[in-house]
Amino acid sequence: xxxxxxxxxxxxxxxxxxxxxxxxxxxxxxxxxxxxxxxxxxxxxxxxxxxxxxxxxxxxxxxxxxxxxxxxxxxxxxxxxxxxxxxxxxxxxxxxxxxxxxxxxxxxxxxxxxxxxxxxxxxxxxxxxxxxxxxxxxxxxxxxxxxxxxxxxxxxxxxxxxxxxxxxxxxxxxxxxxxxxxxxxxxxxxxxxxxxxxxxxxxxxxxxxxxxxxxxxxxxx
Amino acid sequence: xxxxxxxxxxxxxxxxxxxxxxxxxxxxxxxxxxxxxxxxxxxxxxxxxxxxxxxxxxxxxxxxxxxxxxxxxxxxxxxxxxxxxxxxxxxxxxxxxxxxxxxxxxxxxxxxxxxxxxxxxxxxxxxxxxxxxxxxxxxxxxxxxxxxxxxxxxxxxxxxxxxxxxxxxxxxxxxxxxxxxxxxxxxxxxxxxxxxxxxxxxxxxxxxxxxxxxxxxxxxxxxxxxxxxxxxxxxxxxxxxxxxxxxxxxxxxxxxxxxxxxxxxxxxxxxxxxxxxxxxxxxxxxxxxxxxxxxxxxxxxxxxxxxxxxxxxxxxxxxxxxxxxxxxxxxxxxxxxxxxxxxxxxxxxxxxxxxxxxxxxxxxxxxxxxxxxxxxxxxxxxxxxxxxxxxx
Numbered sequence: 187x188x189x190x191x192x193x194x195x196x197x198x199x200x201x202x203x204x205x206x207x208x209x210x211x212x213x214x215x216x217x218x219x220x221x222x223x224x225x226x227x228x229x230x231x232x233x234x235x236x237x238x239x240x241x242x243x244x245x246x247x248x249x250x251x252x253x254x255x256x257x258x259x260x261x262x263x264x265x266x267x268x269x270x271x272x273x274x275x276x277x278x279x280x281x282x283x284x285x286x287x288x289x290x291x292x293x294x295x296x297x298x299x300x301x302x303x304x305x306x307x308x309x310x311x312x313x314x315x316x317x318x319x320x321x322x323x324x325x326x327x328x329x330x331x332x333x334x335x336x337x338x339x340x341x342x343x344x345x346x347x348x349x350x351x352x353x354x355x356x357x358x359x360x361x362x363x364x365x366x367x368x369x370x371x372x373x374x375x376x377x378x379x380x381x382x383x384x385x386x387x388x389x390x391x392x393x394x395x396x397x398x399x400x401x402x403x404x405x406x407x
Numbered sequence: 408x409x410x411x412x413x414x415x416x417x418x419x420x421x422x423x424x425x426x427x428x429x430x431x432x433x434x435x436x437x438x439x440x441x442x443x444x445x446x447x448x449x450x451x452x453x454x455x456x457x458x459x460x461x462x463x464x465x466x467x468x469x470x471x472x473x474x475x476x477x478x479x480x481x482x483x484x485x486x487x488x489x490x491x492x493x494x495x496x497x498x499x500x501x502x503x504x505x506x507x508x509x510x511x512x513x514x515x516x517x518x519x520x521x522x523x524x525x526x527x528x529x530x531x532x533x534x535x536x537x538x539x540x541x542x543x544x545x546x547x548x549x550x551x552x553x554x555x556x557x558x559x560x561x562x563x564x565x566x567x568x569x570x571x572x573x574x575x576x577x578x579x580x581x582x583x584x585x586x587x588x589x590x591x592x593x594x595x596x597x598x599x600x601x602x603x604x605x606x607x608x609x610x611x612x613x614x615x616x617x618x619x620x621x622x623x624x625x626x627x628x629x630x631x632x633x634x635x636x637x638x639x640x641x642x643x644x645x646x647x648x649x650x651x652x653x654x655x656x657x658x659x660x661x662x663x664x665x666x667x668x669x670x671x672x673x674x675x676x677x678x679x680x681x682x683x684x685x686x687x688x689x690x691x692x693x694x695x696x697x698x699x700x701x702x703x704x705x706x707x708x709x710x711x712x713x714x715x716x717x718x719x720x721x722x723x724x725x726x727x728x729x730x731x732x733x734x735x736x737x738x739x740x741x742x743x744x745x746x747x748x749x750x751x752x753x754x755x756x757x758x759x760x761x762x763x764x765x766x767x768x769x770x771x772x773x774x775x776x777x778x779x780x781x782x783x784x785x786x787x788x789x790x791x792x793x794x795x796x797x798x799x
Contacts, residue, residue: 240713240794260718268715279710279797283419293714295412344715 187348187380188214188237193246195232206232207243208403214382216347219374221383221391224400230384231352233400237382238271238350239263268296272341276353278333280325286312286336287321293344311339315369331362338369342379349373349381355390367393410727417728421735424700428732431696434689435736435776436743439769442682443744446765448751449675455757456667458593462534465660466499467598468635470642471625473654482622485615487649491628494649495641502529503626504600505611507579507618518566520559521606522578524614524621532627533599540572540587548612553583557591558604576607581617583609593757597663600625635659686772689736690780697729697784708788709796718789725788729781730774737773741766 195207206229214220224230235241236248242257249255250266257263272293273279280289290308299307312318315335325333334354341349351370355363367390373379383394391397399407421428472483488503505524527545529535535542543554553576555563560571568574575582585607592604615621630638639657646653701708708721716724745761752759 235794235797238713240797241792264712264715264717264720267713273713275797279706279713281707281710283423292711296715296717296720301412340714 187216187218187251188212189247189249189252190236191247193233193236193243193248195229195236195241195244206403207236209246210400210403210405212398212405214348214380216380217374217378218396219371219381219383219394220396220398221385221394222398222400223385223388223391225386227402228400229403230386230400234350234352234382234384238273239267264296268293269344270346270348272344272346272349274334274337274341274349274351274354276356278325278330278337278357280333280337280340282325285322285324286317286328286339289325289336290340290343292340297344307343308339311343312336314342315339329362330358331365334358334362334366335369338366342373347380349379351381351383353385354383355385355387363390410723413724413727414731416724417731420700420704420728421732427696427699431692431732432736432739434692435686435733435773436689436740438682438686438689438776439737439740439773440743440747441685442679442772443741443765443769444747444751445678445682445744446675446768447744447748447760447762449671449678450762450765451748451752451757451760452674453667453671454760455593456597456671457664458758459597459599460660460664462593463532463598463660464629465664466630467532467627467660468630468638468642469598469625469627469658471656471658473656482624483626484650485611485623487646488623488626490649491642491645494645497630497638497641498628499631500528500532500629501626502526502532502628503611503623504529505614505618505621505623506600506602507614507620518562519605520555520562520578521602522553522583522614522618523600523603523606523608524611524618525608526611529627532629533603535592535603536590537587538590540585542587543608543610545610547610549616550610551581551583551613551617552586553578553607553609554587554589555585555607556589556602556604559606560588562605578607579617579619583607597667598627598658598660635661686776690776693729693732693776694780694784696732697725697781698787700728701725701784701788704788705791705796706799708791709793709799712791712793713797721791722785722789725785726778726781729785730777733773733777733781734770737769740773741769744769 190210190212193207193210194205196203196205210233222230222233232241236243239255247254250270255263281292287305287308290311291304294304294307309318309321312321315338317332317335317339320328320332320336325336328336349370354370355366358366370381370383371393374381383390385391398405483503485503488501491501492498502525507522507524527543530542537554538557540554543552555571563571571585571588573584575584589603592599628642639659642657643655646655711721744765749759
């Protein structure tokens, strides 16, 4: 489903170029539950941004479902992010002004769907993450775990085939983190959604069916 | 659909940042308010000026001796004036008048009431109507009767004089009896002799005997033709033949209206320019606020981009926010402008008008300012690198 060949990424910091990714080749199959583990500074966030079409690699090819990404058209990239990918972030990244329903509905706004349908579908997905008691609450009125559930509902609402989770349990206590992981495993097993979890926590990585280790911009295992 | 959601979003975000929104609004409100106020006042002034012609008709001309082009400073010969209708059938009626330089004093205080001398047709040509008492007629020849203007009557009342009708007043060295009070007249326009509201009027024959300076410098006439140029030529011709090459200046209603409209255009242009400067300042305020808003919401922009917003969606979101801001400012500004022009017309005692075109203009300008000054911030928001914005 995802196919990376010799992906490199370097940033220009002042006069020197910093190589963050030094040739990553990786294939993610449909229906996988994959973890990418590595210490901070290993380049895992950059890798996730490239997987999520938020950044363009300096070199290498990236193909999504047999189609090579060319990065020359914002419309195509945005549309792929909108329809194919759901993001889950460490800090949840909900918009503080909006209620749970409106936050979950955000990806659908960019599809030109009617307001009524957006709110219906949003509610459906909030039920799926067992947050139906909190439809009209704002993020500040929710606990960390609850916010992350809403964020997962937002990632799911567009019916993507891939979920990219960047340290999804990083800001949560162990128990709540475990609940989130259980939710991911259920989604992966029951709905066949491909999930890539990026983490520095071996316990989280251990719960995924496949583990990729990243160190200093290369895959070490 | 996206627009509706965006407007809702924009309102929410504007309400969240209350202080900033209010500061940006002030600029726009003042800008739009001054444009609307000025355009409205322009309309009110123009309406007031044209009202005189609606009242009097446009078949009136005013004839002045052309002092610039001849040496003699004597006025018109009254018999020449009265001979004019007999000379050409284009001239229906003439109305000569004299204005005295004498002013009325009452118990030691100057009340500045000017006395004019006119004949009966003057009342008809100028559409003067009586409010109390009676008008003067040509039967009042050589008699010391007068009628007074509405404002003059109230000046007298304020000075403590009651029972104005029938009362005798000393103007210069003569005593006049007030026989009537005129209805109030709209000011401005340039055709009607100014100061009728504040003045007193006696018969022209009386005036010629009593006034120290009794030159007739101006008279009015009603012409019977669509072609004011022809009437103008007839009058010029008449005086040139009859009064030994006397040159006169004939001003027709058409000319006055055209002149007035030219002045109004200039006036409106000037006011518009002042308003526009206020608007530009307001617009820069909006741009500033929008730039701050974009900087503060970099993370939000990153999130939206990650969720699938295209650059154009982000651009639209911020432009709509800026237009919404300006639109709200526009509504308040329009209300402010209407209040300004109401206050203006109230104190000038002019008819208050709400200019529809000014309101439409206000909304258009508000939207245009929103788009114009929102474009740069919106564009910079849409150009943000999503990955960098998310790292904030």
